[in-house]
Amino acid sequence: MGKIQLENTPLHIAQEKFISLFNFEPRVEMVRVTESLGRVTAEPIFAKISMPNFHASAMDGIAVKAENTYSAHETTPLRLKLHQDYEVVDTGDPIPEGFDSVIMVEYLRQIDEETVEITEPAVPWKHIRQIGEDIVAGEMLLPNNHKIRPVDQGALLAGGIIEIPVIAKPKVAIIPTGTELVKPTTNLKPGDIIEFNGTVFSSYVQEWGGEPIYKGIIKDDFNLIKQAVEEALEEADIVIMNAGSSKGREDFTSAVIKAIGKVHFHGLATRPGKPVVLGEGANGKPIVGIPGYPVSAYLAMDWFIKPLMHNFQGLATPKRNKIKVKLAKKIVSKKGAEDFIRVTIGKIKEQYIANPLTRSAGVTMTMVKANGLLRIPIQSQGYEQGEEVEVELYRPIDEVEKMILFAGSHDLTIDLLNSVLKRIESSFGIKSSNIGSLAGILAIGKGENHVAGINLLDEKTGEYNISFVKQHLRDESIVLINLAYRQQGWIVQKGNPKNIKTIEDLKNTDIRYINRQFGAGTRVLFDYLLKRANMLPDDIYGYEREDYSHLSLAAAIKGESADVGLGILSAAQVMGLEFIPVVEERFDLVMTKQFYESDAGQTLLKAINSKDFKSQVEAMGGYSCRDTGKIMFQN
Amino acid sequence: MGKIQLENTPLHIAQEKFISLFNFEPRVEMVRVTESLGRVTAEPIFAKISMPNFHASAMDGIAVKAENTYSAHETTPLRLKLHQDYEVVDTGDPIPEGFDSVIMVEYLRQIDEETVEITEPAVPWKHIRQIGEDIVAGEMLLPNNHKIRPVDQGALLAGGIIEIPVIAKPKVAIIPTGTELVKPTTNLKPGDIIEFNGTVFSSYVQEWGGEPIYKGIIKDDFNLIKQAVEEALEEADIVIMNAGSSKGREDFTSAVIKAIGKVHFHGLATRPGKPVVLGEGANGKPIVGIPGYPVSAYLAMDWFIKPLMHNFQGLATPKRNKIKVKLAKKIVSKKGAEDFIRVTIGKIKEQYIANPLTRSAGVTMTMVKANGLLRIPIQSQGYEQGEEVEVELYRPIDEVEKMILFAGSHDLTIDLLNSVLKRIESSFGIKSSNIGSLAGILAIGKGENHVAGINLLDEKTGEYNISFVKQHLRDESIVLINLAYRQQGWIVQKGNPKNIKTIEDLKNTDIRYINRQFGAGTRVLFDYLLKRANMLPDDIYGYEREDYSHLSLAAAIKGESADVGLGILSAAQVMGLEFIPVVEERFDLVMTKQFYESDAGQTLLKAINSKDFKSQVEAMGGYSCRDTGKIMFQN
Missing domain, CATH: 3.40.980.10 (MoaB/Mog-like domain)
Structure with a gap:
């Protein structure tokens, strides 16, 4: 060992x-210019031919020899004969031998098929694109170590280059x-x-x-x-x-x-x-x-x-853009190593807000979800909540600015909402952090998220969410919108081998419970159920074992490291577990009125109110959309 | 017509x-995840399996059943037997059936091959990566209308997805x-x-x-x-x-x-x-x-x-980044149409400076050279020199910041210098605007370019460049460096059919001259030659016809729209024309001391002083590098 x-x-x-x-020492290979997109020039490339490679008319009109038109005047119009004094030219046509100017068609008076009249002399080389106006033979078109873009291909072909030396991949x-x-x-x-x-x-x-x-x-x-x-x-x-x-x-x-x-x-x-x-x-x-x-x-x-x-390839390594963000959470770092924290960033009230994702090196999904990366220097011990720090962007800034930050209770329907939202307006997207209902409400007050999903039962009134919003967001102008009603119940092994039916069954010391984290709506509900049954946390084996989402709670039961937990039907279903309904609860979204009225907020509402969203939610089972999109409270 | x-x-x-x-209505097609880079999801993608899909050890050590270790204490060490009380596990190994905790190897005392001793109880589920820590089966991995990145492929494969529906290209x-x-x-x-x-x-x-x-x-x-x-x-x-x-x-x-x-x-x-x-x-x-x-x-x-x-594809159209720049030139716009001006941008003294390129719609090379685009609104009549305007960036900002702006007299060796520079440090690059020597010097004073190429003959002293720099850059701390000496001469048709030898021959009205623009060093030289020969501009047919570069002047002669012009040997050579030497002139680079001492300036000097550059310049013919890189003047 x-x-x-x-x-x-x-x-x-x-x-x-x-x-x-x-x-x-890079190898050099020849590629056709038509197939050179994204390749890197090994040598500077010089034009072989000029563009245009002939004097070309820049207008529609006639080509003339300027010195033969000097007598033309309004009082003494000059008549010109075709094939003798002039030739007809269109834009792009070569100027015929012996001519050196173009008179625009607008300035001609047609006398007959072979005669025109002008009342002004032509100016030498006027309205003529001279040889090499764009590219002159011998000119350097591209330097070495240049990554070829579409426009570069155009210039190369225009300059008579068919093949170029590029650095082998x-x-x-x-x-x-x-x-x-x-x-x-x-x-x-x-x-x-x-x-x-x-x-x-x-x-x-x-x-x-x-x-x-x-x-x-x-x-x-x-x-x-x-x-x-x-x-x-x-x-x-x-x-x-x-x-x-x-x-x-x-x-x-x-x-x-x-x-x-x-x-x-x-x-x-x-x-x-x-x-x-x-x-x-x-x-x-x-x-x-x-x-x-x-x-x-x-x-x-x-x-x-x-x-x-x-x-x-002899190229500069591209750097990511950086922006200053406000941290939505305190981050602790141990001295002695540089920390790399993946974050999700959004813009709230003209400020960029970053939420750190889990640090575990094993979590691939943090790389999928992150749109930014925070580096914490070796000697730093981390940052306080609200501190301004610099992050590297994984995504373009205009995409970051259109991210709608959800932080609060998580529900599987939020992922569906993201999908429907992207079908309506693909530039928008939802980044969601599962921090629990209460923390979600507090984050709204601190300007750290746009939207919080909440499912908080008021033990005194039996009503959901409104009293919590009133209490904690007194100074904010907010809107509370219903996302869905959902069934909460006991998630147990297939066949319910421990025969769990009511909360009293959990007293059995043979039964290993798995709980949700403090501040989660489901935890509040469980505590309420305990209280109503006159039970204590100590009566439950595993009360201290906390999980952060419905799905991973269900996964723990599926993996037989626990026998039962409180959660939603859809989580039980995706893991192939059994579900015993306990209560229907209301899952709402709280947001500031400012966000509600914004373009992003209105597009989100459009997604919530869409048939598409509601039918997908109800198809999951365990949900009711009877109030979906309804304003439950505003101040 | x-x-x-x-x-x-x-x-x-x-x-x-x-x-x-x-x-x-996009078509949907299935692709293998391994071949899905850059494709766009047609549907949301849900994980089929969890990752990890077993409880895995997160440390090297032994797997135990926590409740069997509760008696372990420093004063009462506990001995555990292999295959009975524990199994050896390494990071990533599955936790064997019946065990629920891992004790790190550091906390074990090996008694014999089959016995270890512990002095602290194990904590249930400690050091175990539970099923679904990264990905939970049923979780949405990606929404629809998502462009697949490398990390997304990782998450999809980890979630048991082999093929995905994507939007057909x-x-x-x-x-x-x-x-x-x-x-x-x-x-x-x-x-x-x-x-x-x-x-x-x-x-x-x-x-x-x-x-x-x-x-x-x-x-x-x-x-x-x-x-x-x-x-x-x-x-x-x-x-x-x-x-x-x-x-x-x-x-x-x-x-x-x-x-x-x-x-x-x-x-x-x-x-x-x-x-x-x-x-x-x-x-x-x-x-x-x-x-x-x-x-x-x-x-x-x-x-x-x-x-x-x-x-x-249901994707947001990417937008270009925008920055504020200071205009190096006045830009006139006619009302009634939105103007799109290609510009080259660089950073000088903490400010972004933009130089407009020629507006001609036929000049492909403007798209190659531009690193930014200026839009002038329909109703605008343009902008003043020095005005701050917003531009869209064609290139990443870190590349723009490393652009070295040359504006002044142009010489073919500047393109070579760019090539050599890119071999030394590919993140640097030169953007050059041909505005003539005098305008180049004035631009240095206004902070509009990093470097000006100049070849200005002082008629009184016969000396090159120094007096002009002293006169126009009195308040700047500058460095003047020699780039090369070059031959100026008459560029004429192959075989010199008009038999041009001296400036007096240009009096012949049969000879069509083509001149360089006002402020160009070559124009100054021509005026000096005229004066010395007691000739007047009126003696020259074509004195008013101006061209902006050696190469395009040579192209005009090649195209037989002129018979002769003053220019450099290399321009004659690339066009296959004849060259009659007139004078050797000094081509210097002027820059501020601040730029000279900067990283970019020192890298540029390194390129100028390289053997590579000098040998390429001399190989062009008509150049001498005897003073290349030498400081000719500084204050």
Whole structure:
């Protein structure tokens, strides 16, 4: 059970030192200009011909010799004969030999088919596009190391260039290692892990202008891995080894690199991403050991593979735009490592607000959901709620500005709402954080979300939501809209083996309960049910075990780590569990009047009120849309 | 010679009305997730399996049943037996049946191969990644109308998705029309125009997620064009007709559309881009008639084809970032049309500076050189020099910030310098505007360029450049660096048929001279030569005919519209003309000390001083690099 002690190299040092080790000598290949989009010029490209390559008329009219028209005047009109004094030219036509000016058709008086009259002399070279007006033969059209855009192709073809020398795409070998890895499937055995990093890496390599070489899954065997890396070093320019997420895999990676080359760095002062291995083969080609956890992996690709590939092509590594945001949550960081926090950003009342996502390096979905990345410096201990910090944007700013931030209680219908919203106006989108109803209401007051989903039962009145909004959002002008009614009930194993029917059954010490987090509407409901039954938290085995969503609560029961939890029918259904209804509750959305009246708010309402949304919600089971879209309260 | 009177519809009205006419019903097709990069989801995608789909150890250590460890304490250590009380697990391993906690290896005392001792109880579900920690089966992974990124592919595969429904790529037919059009070639006959717009359009269509169908060049024949459009309407979702740049071609376009469908708009209040035709076929598919001039064409693609294609895919049309810039030149605009001015932007002394490029709709190279676009509203009469205006960026802001703005006298070696610079540090680049030496010096004083190329002869002293810099940049701390010495001479037809040797020969009225613009160093030189020969401008036929660069001056002589001009050897050489040396002049670069000392300035100096640059310059002929890189003056 021994472990290699990893180094703790600051990221920027590892990047500078490692990346500068490699002076790639790119291969050059010829491609047809018509197929050169996105390729990178290997040499400056000079025009072979001029454009236009003849003197061309810039107007519709007649070509004349200017000096023969000097006598024309209003008082002494001049008549010109076709094929002798003039030729008819249209825009773009070559100027016939011997002529040097064009008179626009508007200035001609047609006398007969072969005669026109003018009352003004022509000016030499007027209305003529001279040779080379656009491109002059010999002119540099594009410098080297230029990534070809559509307009560049136009200029190249116009300049008589048919083929150009481009830098060959860097070949990047991808070697996923791990005995537990299996090809993508829906048929997993326990312990199997789907190998999906390889696909993500291949796509990144394509986006960064390279050619991925996917080597297939290699089992955890030193010799097999060594052989695969040796092969890869032959055929590729850059080699990626992707360790499984199990223990000691990076040790395998570093041992293999040591055996066939050199390890420069092993261990970064970053969270996540620490176990990166940076080395090179005997032939001087870079080998990068990327950790197995997906978030670490994608960050490490960005840190090392992206700049290596851009250097190979002689291109500057593109940087992400940065903006200042206000943090919706306090973030704690331990000194000694740089933290990389994925965040969702939206714009509320002229301010960008960022909500941090879970930090776990294993949660792929944080990379899907994030539209920004916050870096916390090594020596920082984090930031306070409300503090202004700088983040890198993963998405264009105009998309970020159209994000509608939901933070509060989560419900599966919110994902459906996002889908319907995007069909109505695809530039809008919902980013939702599951922080519970109460925190959601408070966040509205602090200007940290646009919308909060809430399902809070007032124990005294038996009424939902309104009293909480009144209490906590006294100073805000708000609108409360019903999203749906939903059934809450006991989620239990198929066949209800523990025969749970009422809350009193949960007293049985044989029954393992799983609870929702403090502040969640479902937790408030459970506490209310306990109180009504004159029971105490201590009566429930597992009261302290908290989960943050209906679905993951259901997943815990499905995984047999708990027997029962309070939740919604749809969560039980997607996990193939049984559901015993307890109560119908009202799930509302609270928002400021300002947001309600905004373009985004009105589009959201349109989605909520659509037949499409209501029919999809009711089809899920356990929901009623009888008041969906109705204003339940406003002040 | 009749002409259709075009309408004058404001662009935003034509866009809103025309684009909203089409409610595309996209086709759906299944693709493998591994091949789905850049495709657009047709439906929301829900996870089929959870990730992890088993309880997995999050640490290296042992799996235990927590409740069996509660007696462990520092004073009462507990011994556990392998295969009975515990199993060894590594990170990622499944938790064996019956266990519910993991104790990290660091907290174990190994007694023998089958026994460990602990001094602290385990906490239930500690160090366990529960089923669904990342993805829960049934969870929405992606909404519809989402463009797939690499990380999305990872999440889809992790969620057990192998294939997904995506929106079929919109098919866009491209029909170039024009009898004068020929396929890309270097072998042009007078009047031939290379058909390159079709390639540019095809690349745009690909970039915007579509599939181009290039129909090949169609001659100017109503029936042929009509037939091609009818065919295209069958196979494509959107049809582009590209008119030749000659007269009346758009009339053909509108006539064909009228014959087989409907014309909605013909003529926009834009400069360039006016002759756009917007229509639809009998089957309701959009037909867009794009003008022939390249700049008009690419702008019109952006105005209409880009949003149509994005609507088809249910995607928001991406917007360009905007920044505020200071104008380096006055821009005049006529009321009644919106002007689209291509500009080159750089950052000088913490301010973005924009230089307008030539407005001609026929100059493809303006689209290559521009990194920004300035829109001048219909009612505006333009902007003053130094005014702050908003521009759209064609390039990322970090690239714009690294642009080195050259404005002054142009020399072919500046393009070479750009190439060498990009090899040293590809993130830098040179944008050069040819405004003449004197204007270049004045621009340095106004903070409108980083560097000015100058070749100004002081008639009194016979010395180059220094006196001008001293006079016009008194208040600036500047550095003057030699770029090269170059030969100026008479550029004449091959074989020198007019037998030109000295300036006196130019008095011959049979000889057509072509001059450089006022303020150009070469013009100053010519005036000096005239004076020295006691000649007057009136002695020269063509003194008033001005050209803006060596190359286009040479092109005019090549095109036989002039017999002789003063210019540099390399310009004569690339055009295959003859050169009679007159004088060697010094070409220097002037820059502020601040720029000289900056990272960009030092990298530029490195390029100037490189062997690579000097050898390329001398290889051009007519240059001497004996002082290249030498500081000629500083204050």
